[in-house]
Amino acid sequence: MRRLTDLAMAAYPPEWRSRYGMELQCLLEDSSRHGAARLRDVFDILRGGLIVRYTGSNVVRMAATWGLTCGLLGLLIFGAVALAMPDRYQAETTLVGRVREPQDGSGYQPASKQKMFDVVNRATNDEALARLIGLYGLYGYEVVPDRPYRLGQDPARDIAVSAKVAEFRRDIHVAFFDPNNDHHPASQADGVVVVTYRSAAPGLVAQLANQIASLIGQESLKESAGTGSFRIVITSPARVPHKPYRPNRTAILLWGLACGAFVGITIALFRRRPMQLAS
Amino acid sequence: MRNSNSSDPTLLVLSSLADGEKHGYAIMEDIQRFAGIRLGPGTLYGAITRLEEREWICPVESTDERRRPYRLTSAGRHQLQEQLASLEQVVKTGLRRLKHA
Numbered sequence A: 001m002r003r004l005t006d007l008a009m010a011a012y013p014p015e016w017r018s019r020y021g022m023e024l025q026c027l028l029e030d031s032s033r034h035g036a037a038r039l040r041d042v043f044d045i046l047r048g049g050l051i052v053r054y055t056g057s058n059v060v061r062m063a064a065t066w067g068l069t070c071g072l073l074g075l076l077i078f079g080a081v082a083l084a085m086p087d088r089y090q091a092e093t094t095l096v097g098r099v100r101e102p103q104d105g106s107g108y109q110p111a112s113k114q115k116m117f118d119v120v121n122r123a124t125n126d127e128a129l130a131r132l133i134g135l136y137g138l139y140g141y142e143v144v145p146d147r148p149y150r151l152g153q154d155p156a157r158d159i160a161v162s163a164k165v166a167e168f169r170r171d172i173h174v175a176f177f178d179p180n181n182d183h184h185p186a187s188q189a190d191g192v193v194v195v196t197y198r199s200a201a202p203g204l205v206a207q208l209a210n211q212i213a214s215l216i217g218q219e220s221l222k223e224s225a226g227t228g229s230f231r232i233v234i235t236s237p238a239r240v241p242h243k244p245y246r247p248n249r250t251a252i253l254l255w256g257l258a259c260g261a262f263v264g265i266t267i268a269l270f271r272r273r274p275m276q277l278a279s
Numbered sequence B: 001m002r003n004s005n006s007s008d009p010t011l012l013v014l015s016s017l018a019d020g021e022k023h024g025y026a027i028m029e030d031i032q033r034f035a036g037i038r039l040g041p042g043t044l045y046g047a048i049t050r051l052e053e054r055e056w057i058c059p060v061e062s063t064d065e066r067r068r069p070y071r072l073t074s075a076g077r078h079q080l081q082e083q084l085a086s087l088e089q090v091v092k093t094g095l096r097r098l099k100h101a
Helices: A002-009 A014-033 A039-056 A059-084 A113-123 A126-136 A155-171 A202-223 A249-270 B009-017 B024-035 B041-053 B074-100
Strands: A089-100 A108-110 A172-177 A191-199 A230-236 B057-059 B070-072
Touching: A002 A014, A002 A039, A014 A039, A014 B024, A014 B041, A039 A059, A039 B041, A059 A249, A089 A113, A089 A202, A113 A172, A113 A191, A113 A202, A113 A230, A126 A155, A126 A202, A155 A172, A155 A191, A191 A202, A202 A230, B009 B024, B009 B041, B009 B057, B009 B070, B009 B074, B024 B041, B041 B057, B041 B070, B070 B074
Parallel strands: none
Antiparallel strands: A089 A108, A089 A191, A089 A230, A172 A191, B057 B070
């Protein structure tokens, strides 16, 4: 029984045990001496310990205080980050690819994903992207509309331009939809390519998405060697976006609040303030 | 005033200490004697903790740290009087109504 009561007493917080532990132990010894120690006392001590631990030390109030404080702090920090983040816009152009049917040459059937993939890869080679960078002065590159730089002219400059091209590629996203396997509203009868371009300038994103799409269209003409057996055409050009797609400031603020509150509650649970005992 | 009933452990402890200082086991025995209720050790010391926090009781200096006695403070005495008066009112009303029923 003694071992059980000792175990049950562990439910009390240490500061409570240092103040009342000896007295409670003595009371249990006295009870035991008079034959009054019972198993239900063990449960009574356990229950008392849990009550003191979770209400006497105001753990709920502490968790609420810490949670709210850290939540607001998180809100401020994440809010500052959200405000510092530049707006990013995106625009997308939809193209469809068709191949003339070989039997009678009159109708078209959807172009395969692989065929369109090859054309898009050729259309968006480093040379073509470097030309666009020079044309629009992207990524801090000087605008040279009349004499766009061609890769291979100057090895040192090639490295700088290649870095800009890599940056440009990160902002371009091309998605392929196959009419047989993928679901896209426009891919019921045709193979579809969606070109998305992302940038901080809302006017520029639409222009560049359309320019890239135009390069793909021109490449498809080269592919068919002017016979018209294969073509990729723009069906839905990019429009200037009205609002940025990123950052989602509301979501960032909510994350800040949630993360802060979580950290605060964790701190409150692990660093419980010692009980304010009367003496 | 805080609502209380006759089996409220804090009221029982206050009542037990009304006639003088007692340590934990003596309070438990006393309550069993006058109220027929055996407070468990956890319940008793939970009540003692709360009463001490509210400064309604206070420990008395003792040579035996393990059997530290407690006594009522003046605030505790006042509180006990209020609670008992309230209970008395309930008891009187109940008895009077039973008589007329």
